[in-house]
Amino acid sequence: MTPSYATRGALFFSWFMPSFTRIGYALRKLTWSTESFDFTGQTWLITGASTGIGRQMALSAANAGATVHAVARNADKLQQLADEVTSNRGSIVSHSVDLSLMATVTSLANDFENNGVTFNVLVNNVGLMLDKPTRTSEGFETGFATNVLGHYVLTEQLINLGGLKSGSTIINMSSGGMYNVALDIEALQGDQPYDGTLTYARHKRAQVALNEHWRQTYGDMINFYSMHPGWVSTPGVETAMPEFHAALSRLLRHPEAGADTALWLAFTKPEQRDPQNIWFDRAQRSPHFFSGTRQGDSSSELVTHLQSAMQASVEAA
Ligand SMILES: NC(=O)c1ccc[n+]([C@@H]2O[C@H](COP(=O)([O-])OP(=O)(O)OC[C@H]3O[C@@H](n4cnc5c(N)ncnc54)[C@H](OP(=O)(O)O)[C@@H]3O)[C@@H](O)[C@H]2O)c1
DSSP states (O other): OOOOHHHHHHHHHHHHHHHHSHHHHHHHHTTSOOOOOOOTTOEEEEESOSSHHHHHHHHHHHHTTOEEEEEESOHHHHHHHHHTOOOSSOEEEEEEOOTTOHHHHHHHHHHHHHTTOOEEEEEEOOOOOOSSOOBOTTSSBHHHIIIIIHHHHHHHHHHHTTOEEEEEEEEEEOOGGGGGOOOOGGGTTOOSSOOHHHHHHHHHHHHHHHHHHHHHHHTTTSEEEEEOOOSBOOHHHHHHOHHHHHHTTTTSBOHHHHHHHHHHHHHHOOOOSSTTOEEETTEEEOSOSSGGGGSSOOHHHHHHHHHHHHHHHHHHO
């Protein structure tokens, strides 16, 4: 019998507790090489880069020599980030835009094309968990638009406009929360009543499915990876899950640990055994923990759904 979503959540929490916290990171790190990353001359695009894991990735990549295009809404926070870069080899270029709006995402991709900017690395990191359903001015549930559809539109636009260099790397920042759910396309914009945690988990499952599709479609030109960062102390977690954040405050990872696997993937571009796999703490892992989560919709059905959502947004514009 397949356990209920609530039972899976409880099992998941107790099983993964040491692994996803700073304990798992500290133990695994003992076995890793201490070589530092060098991204000199590379151009990166990181979404959701004004706080948390995205901010740390942007800072680390810029300090390792990359020119990082950092995207978020808060211009002041992006400016503070740019001011914190200590290396004279790398820098931050800020883009203050709302990635929940497909018109904005499309114009961002067009701006890069018009300015001849192409990327070695794209990190689809922007993500949020909401406690109640809200809709964007384009009519999509805000979490779905930010966490899934915007990633799809940005990535496809960049690929189609030649915005990714040959041999480039795309990293999709998912979450361990996706282990609790199957891919359910009809529920991507939330159920009645709305459950923010469940809806977020579905978005994170969709990211992993999308990554699988992209690996199969563009894998000869681009290195695609999905990953999750463990449980990291960030403003996003503190706001969306205050009780979880307070209860685990001493055990949550530092953003540096949350960013580590993304930086390592971009630097080492490891081979992947199975297109479905997800990376965590520098190792690839199965995207399924509960057998029931294998019985969901397929990645090709997801892509058809996202294509029609994208088309609808273009026609409405
Ligand atoms: N922290 C964890 O434990 C954890 C665990 C699993 C997965 N993750 C994933 O890791 C990623 C980063 O999470 P985090 O915890 O670092 O979150 P965070 O601290 O809340 O950062 C989210 C970033 O996204 C930006 N953002 C949010 N909505 C946006 C929008 N509409 N347009 C543009 N930018 C937007 C925010 O900046 P502005 O407000 O300035 O726009 C911020 O820079 C997410 O995909 C999350 O699902 C995190």
